[in-house]
Amino acid sequence: xxxxxxxxxxxxxxxxxxxxxxxxxxxxxxxxxxxxxxxxxxxxxxxxxxxxxxxxxxxxxxxxxxxxxxxxxxxxxxxxxxxxxxxxxxxxxxxxxxxxxxxxxxxxxxxxxxxxxxxxxxxxxxxxxxxxxxxxxxxxxxxxxxxxxxxxxxxxxxxxxxxxxxxxxxxxxxxxxxxxxxxxxxxxxxxxxxxxxxxxxxxxxxxxxxxxxxxxxxxxxxxxxxxxxxxxxxxxxxxxxxxxxxxxxxxxxxxxxxxxxxxxxxxxxxxxxxxxxxxxxxxxxxxxxxxxxxxxxxxxxxxxxxxxxxxxxxxxxxxxxxxxxxxxxxxxxxxxxxxxxxxxxxxxxxxxxxxxxxxxxxxxxxxxxxxxxxxxxxxxxxxxxxxxxxxxxxxxxxxxxxxxxxxxxxxxxxxxxxxxxxxxxxxxxxxxxxxxxxxxxxxxxxxxxxxxxxxxxxxxxxxxxxxxxxxxxxxxxxxxxxxxxxxxxxxxxxxxxxxxxxxxxxxxxxxxxxxxxxxxxxxxxxxxxxxxxxxxxxxxxxxxxxxxxxxxxxxxxxxxxxxxxxxxxxxxxxxxxxxxxxxxxxxxxxxxxxxxxxxxxxxxxxxxxxxxxxxxxxxxxxxxxxxxxxxxxxxxxxxxxxxxxxxxxxxxxxxxxxxxxxxxxxxxxxxxxxxxxxxxxxxxxxxxxxxxxxx
Amino acid sequence: xxxxxxxxxxxxxxxxxxxxxxxxxxxxxxxxxxxxxxxxxxxxxxxxxxxxxxxxxxxxxxxxxxxxxxxxxxxxxxxxxxxxxxxxxxxxxxxxxxxxxxxxxxxxxxxxxxxxxxxxxxxxxxxxxxxxxxxxxxxxxxxxxxxxxxxxxxxxxxxxxxxxxxxxxxxxxxxxxxxxxxxxxxxxxxxxxxxxxxxxxxxxxxxxxxxxxxxxxxxxxxxxxxxxxxxxxxxxxxxxxxxxxxxxxxxxxxxxxxxxxxxxxxxxxxxxxxxxxxxxxxxxxxxxxxxxxx
Numbered sequence: 001x002x003x004x005x006x007x008x009x010x011x012x013x014x015x016x017x018x019x020x021x022x023x024x025x026x027x028x029x030x031x032x033x034x035x036x037x038x039x040x041x042x043x044x045x046x047x048x049x050x051x052x053x054x055x056x057x058x059x060x061x062x063x064x065x066x067x068x069x070x071x072x073x074x075x076x077x078x079x080x081x082x083x084x085x086x087x088x089x090x091x092x093x094x095x096x097x098x099x100x101x102x103x104x105x106x107x108x109x110x111x112x113x114x115x116x117x118x119x120x121x122x123x124x125x126x127x128x129x130x131x132x133x134x135x136x137x138x139x140x141x142x143x144x145x146x147x148x149x150x151x152x153x154x155x156x157x158x159x160x161x162x163x164x165x166x167x168x169x170x171x172x173x174x175x176x177x178x179x180x181x182x183x184x185x186x187x188x189x190x191x192x193x194x195x196x197x198x199x200x201x202x203x204x205x206x207x208x209x210x211x212x213x214x215x216x217x218x219x220x221x222x223x224x225x226x227x228x229x230x231x232x233x234x235x236x237x238x239x240x241x242x243x244x245x246x247x248x249x250x251x252x253x254x255x256x257x258x259x260x261x262x263x264x265x266x267x268x269x270x271x272x273x274x275x276x277x278x279x280x281x282x283x284x285x286x287x288x289x290x291x292x293x294x295x296x297x298x299x300x301x302x303x304x305x306x307x308x309x310x311x312x313x314x315x316x317x318x319x320x321x322x323x324x325x326x327x328x329x330x331x332x333x334x335x336x337x338x339x340x341x342x343x344x345x346x347x348x349x350x351x352x353x354x355x356x357x358x359x360x361x362x363x364x365x366x367x368x369x370x371x372x373x374x375x376x377x378x379x380x381x382x383x384x385x386x387x388x389x390x391x392x393x394x395x396x397x398x399x400x401x402x403x404x405x406x407x408x409x410x411x412x413x414x415x416x417x418x419x420x421x422x423x424x425x426x427x428x429x430x431x432x433x434x435x436x437x438x439x440x441x442x443x444x445x446x447x448x449x450x451x452x453x454x455x456x457x458x459x460x461x462x463x464x465x466x467x468x469x470x471x472x473x474x475x476x477x478x479x480x481x482x483x484x485x486x487x488x489x490x491x492x493x494x495x496x497x498x499x500x501x502x503x504x505x506x507x508x509x510x511x512x513x514x515x516x517x518x519x520x521x522x523x524x525x526x527x528x529x530x531x532x533x534x535x536x537x538x539x540x541x542x543x544x545x546x547x548x549x550x551x552x553x554x555x556x557x558x559x560x561x562x563x564x565x566x567x568x569x570x571x572x573x574x575x576x577x578x579x580x581x582x583x584x585x586x587x588x589x590x591x592x593x594x595x596x597x598x599x600x601x602x603x604x605x606x607x608x609x610x611x612x613x614x615x616x617x618x619x620x621x622x623x624x625x626x627x628x629x630x631x632x633x634x635x636x637x638x639x640x641x642x643x644x645x646x647x648x649x650x651x652x653x654x655x656x657x658x659x660x661x662x663x664x665x666x667x668x669x670x671x672x673x674x675x676x677x678x679x680x681x682x683x684x685x686x687x688x689x690x691x692x693x694x695x
Numbered sequence: 696x697x698x699x700x701x702x703x704x705x706x707x708x709x710x711x712x713x714x715x716x717x718x719x720x721x722x723x724x725x726x727x728x729x730x731x732x733x734x735x736x737x738x739x740x741x742x743x744x745x746x747x748x749x750x751x752x753x754x755x756x757x758x759x760x761x762x763x764x765x766x767x768x769x770x771x772x773x774x775x776x777x778x779x780x781x782x783x784x785x786x787x788x789x790x791x792x793x794x795x796x797x798x799x800x801x802x803x804x805x806x807x808x809x810x811x812x813x814x815x816x817x818x819x820x821x822x823x824x825x826x827x828x829x830x831x832x833x834x835x836x837x838x839x840x841x842x843x844x845x846x847x848x849x850x851x852x853x854x855x856x857x858x859x860x861x862x863x864x865x866x867x868x869x870x871x872x873x874x875x876x877x878x879x880x881x882x883x884x885x886x887x888x889x890x891x892x893x894x895x896x897x898x899x900x901x902x903x904x905x906x907x908x909x910x911x912x913x914x915x916x917x918x919x920x921x922x923x924x925x926x927x928x929x930x931x932x933x934x935x936x937x938x939x940x941x942x943x944x945x946x947x948x949x950x951x952x953x954x955x956x957x958x959x960x961x962x963x964x965x966x967x968x969x970x971x972x973x974x975x976x977x978x979x980x981x982x983x984x985x986x987x988x989x
Contacts, residue, residue, distance in 0.1 A: 113905045186902060192879065193862040193903055197975030198982050283879040283975045289863055290878070323761070325772045332781060354865060355876050356809070356883040363803035367796040374788045377746055381784040384750065384757060389771040391763040406754060409747045416743050417736060420799055422806040425873035426721040426732045429865055429900035494719040495869035499902040504911070507719065679763065 012627035013202065018180045030110035034096070039178040068605040070156035071566050072141045075163050077460055079138025080453070082167055086130040089174075091526050093123040098484070098519035102512045104502040116501040117184025118203065122173060124187025125207060128303065129214045130170040132441070135449045136310040137162075137221050140249045142460055143452075144225065146557035147246050149234025149575060151568045154227040156603040157645075158220050164613025165217030169210040172620045176206040180624070183207035186499065188296055189270070191281035191289045196274045202624050205274065208267050209620035215264045215299075222256030225249055234556070236575035240334070243555040243578070244327060247334055248313030251341040252306050258345070259302035266295035275623075290355060297348035305344040307441065309337060311448025312379060315401045318451050319383045321551050322398040323390030324679065326579060329382035336375035336382075343372045353421045354428050362421040369419035373412060380405055380412075393679060395551075396470030397451035403478045404443040404451075411439030414489065432492025435485045442481050450477070450529075457536075458550045458689065462562045463543040467683040469532030476525030484518025487511035546667075547674050547689025551682065554579040559590060561667045562689055567600045567655055570664035585693050591671050593664065597657040604653045608645050612638055720869045725891045725916070728806060728872030735802055742795055746788050808873045809884045812852040818886070819847050822963040823857040825864040825877040825899065827946045827980050828906035833963055839929045840962075842943065844952040846915040848922040849892045855885040858967050860944055861980040865901040868914045874900055879970040889916030906948045913952070932956035940966075944979040 016022050024036040053059050066074060097119050100109040111119070145153055153159050176182040183203040185194040189211075194204045229250045233242065242250075270292070272278040279287040320327040327333065349357070349365040383405055392398070414436040417423050427433060450473075458464045491511050496503070503512075536543055548562040556573060557564075559581045571594040577583035584590040615634045622630035674690040681687060724730035761768055804810070811818060822833040823845075832845045847853045857866055859877040866885065867874030875885040889895070897912040917925065933939070935955035940962070943953075975981055 113908070117902070117904070184902075184904065190863060190901075192975060195975065197978075198862055198904070200982055283970050283978075284973055285971075288880075324763075324770075326775045328775050329781060329784075330775065332785070352876070354808075354874055355878075356881075359804045359807035359810070362807075363800045366799045366803060370792045370795055370799070374785070374792055377788040378784050380750060381780075384753060385777075385780060385784075387757050387761055389769050389774050390761050391768070391770055392758060392761050393763045402754075402758065406751070409750055413740065413743050413747060416795070417739050420735055420739055420795075421803045422732050422735050422873075423739065425806070425808065425875075426729065426736075426869070428874060492720075493722055495721075495896070495898075497898065497900045500908045502908040504909075505719070 009629065010627070012622070012625040014179070014625045014627070018202070020178070029112075031112040031115045034111065035115060035177075042174050042177045064605065067610045068607055070152075070160050070603040070606060070609075072145050072153045072156065072159060073460065073564065075159050076138040076141030076143075079134040079141060079163055079166070082163075082170055083131050083133075083135035083138060083449075086126045086134070086170055086173075088526065088530075090123050090126040090131055091523060093119045093126075095519045095523050097123065098512075098516040100501065101503070102509075102516040105506055105509045105512065106504060108502060111501065113501045114181070114184060117499070118182045120499055121183045121186055121189075121203075121207065122176075125211065126170075126173060127441075128187060128307070129211060130166070130173060132307040132445050132449075133214065133218060134166055134170075136252070136307060136445070137166075137218070139314075139449065139452050139456070140225060140252075140310060143456055143557055144246050144249045145228065145232070146459075146560065146564060146568055147243050147555050148229060148232065148237055149556050149569065149573050149580075150228060150232035151572075151600065152232075152603065153224050154231055155224045157606055157608060157651075158224050160606065160609030161612055162217040162221040162224065164609045165220070165616055166214045168613050168616035168620060169212075169214035169217070171617050172206055172210040172213070172624070175617075175621060176203070176210075180206065188300065189267075190296075191270060191273070191292050192283050192287075194270060195282055197282070205271075205624040206620075208271050208274075209623055212264060212267045212271070213616055213620055215260045215267070218256055219260040219264070222253040222260065225253035226257060229253070234572050234575050237580075238575075240331070241575055241578045241580070243313075243580075244316035244330070244333055244337075245310070245313035245555075247337055248309040248316075251337050252309045255302045255306045255309070255341055255344065259299045259306065261299075262295045263299035263303075266292055266299070269295075271623075293352050293355065294348070297351040298345075300351060301348040302344045304437075304440070305340055308444045308448075309340065311404075311445050311452075312337065314448045314452040314455070315383060315404060316386075317555070318397045318401045318455060319386040320579075321455075321554055322393045322395055322401075323387045324393075324552065325386060325390035326554075327382075328385040328388070329378075330578065332378055333382050336378045339375040340372060343368065343375075347372065350419060350421075350424070353424045359421075366419050366421045366424075370416055373416055373419075376412065380409060391679070393682070395454075395683060396465075396467060396474055397454045399471065399474045400447040400451040400454070400477075403474070404447040407439065407443040407447075407478075407481065411436060411443070414439060427492055429497055430492035431488040431496045431498055434498045435488035435492060438481075438485050438488075442485070447477070450474075455551065456557075458543075458545045459548065459557060459562050459564070461540075462546060463536065463540040464545055464550055464683075464687065465536045466532050466539065466543070469528055469535055473525045473528035473532060476521050476528055480518045480521030480523075480525055482518065484515050484522060487515045487518075491515075542685040545687060545689030547671050547691075549581075549691045550677075550687050550689045552679060552691035554582045556580050559584060565660075565663055567602055567660070570594065570597060570660050585691070591668055593668055597661040597664070599657050600655045600660060601652045602655055604651055606645075606651070608641055611641055615641070719896075721872055723870060724872070725870040725893060725895060726872060726888045727812070727890060728887055729870055730872075730890075731802070731806055732872050735798075735806075738798065739795060742791055742798075745791055806873070808875050808886060810886060811854065812886045812888050814850075814852050814888070816851045818852040818854040820854050820856070821845065821847065823855050823866060823877065824963070824966055825857070825859040825861065825866065826944050827861045827903060828899075828910040828948050829943070830866075830897070830899075830910070830912045831940075831943060833935075833958055834926070835958075835960060835963070837926045837930075838957050838960075839926060839932070840935045840955040840958045841929065842953040843912040843949060844915065844954075845897070845912060846917055846922060846925050847889065848919045849889050849916045851919075852886060852888045855887065856963070857883045857885060858963070858970075860966055860970055860978060861946075862903050863901055864899045864903055864910075866897070867900050868895050868897040870895045871914070876901065879975075880967060882967060889914075892916050892918065904946075909948050929954045930956045934958065935962065941979045946980055946982070 020035040020039045024032040100111045103109040180202040269280040279285040281289045281292045347369045350369045549558040615638045618634040674688045676692040677687045721729040824831040833840045857877040859879045864877045871887045895914040897914045899910040932954040934957040
């Protein structure tokens, strides 16, 4: 064999030109410099992690306690860490895009058109698939089993594999910074633009495999969560005693199960087009991109509710807990959640009113879309009424929730406007639309996740987060949001379109300046959160809450220690009321030792998930660069691993009753030594996680 | 702090002064379609206010009244339901959405882009082909063609027939209203009318690669006699044959509009048909395999 085909055999389409450093040296300009710097940051970050783990001798801990664990709480924490890392990248990208648009009025900005295209594609792809999804799935992993009184999720290994597949997708997106480029087709990846004829590079393939891997991981998670909630609720936890967060977790899981598959199918069909010469979405020979639009949004619209429902659950818990009051309109909220779940499958066409279908069809989907506004509006009012006759405490999670409610209502208004096909014909694809969905997703999903992060952090790690820096981050995020996105509404009405690298209308400039200042504030908000984490870890001794109930919580997760033991509950609790833990506190049966303890079987650690994660990354990378030997090898090893594991019977370990007794009694003794905290002192170091029982 | 306030003040003035933002989109309509869309915009906003205004009023009151530091406030931790409030928060939005639904059904049909605009003048027929990164306009009756400029008489309905020979794009003249996708191998329809003379910006709104931002065109609404003159003037340009078209269809941007004095009746249909049977990689607009995406 001569050099060329030999290279192709081993390396596929990879070449030195795939490295951004080489491109920077060849054509040095601001755009390639930024790309080279980003690649260096990824490499530096990876090396930094390796060095730190080695320096502190933590490899063994990292492997035993984290990578191979099947503990849902730890898997959840890893999901959230992944989400936070990806959030940082995507916010930096957003700031770059805002800067570009501000600087590119009637002249070229610092970024090249392709680079800008990659930025808006990775920003969207990351924010949805590798920030919002892992954040909420991580949160559900941590909270839901505890909240329904279960020891674990139903399928612990599947849970770890889901995380591994999601992480593999995220790693592919990160690798694309260092080797090659990413798609410029937007997060929705519409063909025929993403077909081989128009986009022959590796970028679209990176996008396809990153999204495909994460969508498979998500589907498995959805099945896992739904079965967990169906089968593992504690005795007495009837459907209408289930906390609202668990309800939203259930509805989100159902949405995931039904909505992820069209996405997997769509991306795989696009892959067949690109790799095997099929004609699903091509221009010629019977292909039709309208099928892609339908498949994608059949996933894409329920996806909006997948990422927002768990946040609705969080807000329900926060409004109730921090008003010291039962949730107002519980049944209404449950039925509204179910209504949203069902309706969300009937509105996907509103993403392409302008595709030329009949007025009857457009009108029907427009009406269905507005109908979703009804249960959503009901929810907002139910939260408001939850505060009525309560005692509202303005802590960080509550501030995020209040700001969510106010801001979300504005987004609701623009949503009703966009649901109207004639108006949509005028603002479709414009910055008005960009403003609308950020207006829903930032307060809706992100503020919800931030509230949750502040509420449940002490449950995960045993100490609270700094309230001061939490508030600072809240104000930066809130003002930043308004400054960054309200101008986009105006720009959209002025005919400014999304994904535009350069403007020719000087009138846009003032609005773009304001939007950029908003992006700066949001970045400061994110930095404050990094500082918050740092300060809280440093002061963790002052912030400890070993009692496990720092906020006078109402549901079962607050009834156990912080952090909870691996098996969650020494004895599975019996549920008597919707606010199960509040009921226990009021009846004086919290913190009591049971008559007898039993052995608890828990899943053993497993190397299967990290192995599959690694192989899936290889598989995605090999497919992207047409390295066929690696594709075949990694696929076969994944298959072999799954088959081999299914013969493995020794998957459980037994935690003896004596150990459970010892750990539980130790904790109970510790709780006895704590001074109950009044709500006035909950953000001071007085708060050690034992709440004063309201008279 | 003072500097910050000053900066805010200056910025606010700037924003207000560019509140001529009404001048560039459908909120400054130059035709009946955009006008109707603007009316819809305000109508829907007003009706939705019925649901959201009470919330904006109630929120600060509730936060103030039930804050924990206010000691003598009513505290009823177990109050969770009221039939009256519950029927209001389900009922009022339902009524508003019903009203809006009736409105949407009507408006969607009257403003359907496929629906011809009623008028005493016959519609002017213009065929549009979206290319990377330019717009080709064919006047089948006048037998001329133009690139990146489209002219039509004020007050006369225009019937656009649209297709694409490259990726999907979206055709829009913001001040005239509706946009519609252009798709390869398919034909979409759009009816617009300019009621005020002027030059309006037209654009592609669907991202299609490197020069997406520059893919603009000028829509000129001119008087009948001017339009006749314009046509006559353009008829002296060279013809648009397949060779000239193949050059146009390649990926490029043009610095100046182009015109063609004659064009075959079938060109538009040929383009639609050609896309269906020719693999995209063999079309003049395909990306040359440079390794980089477009």
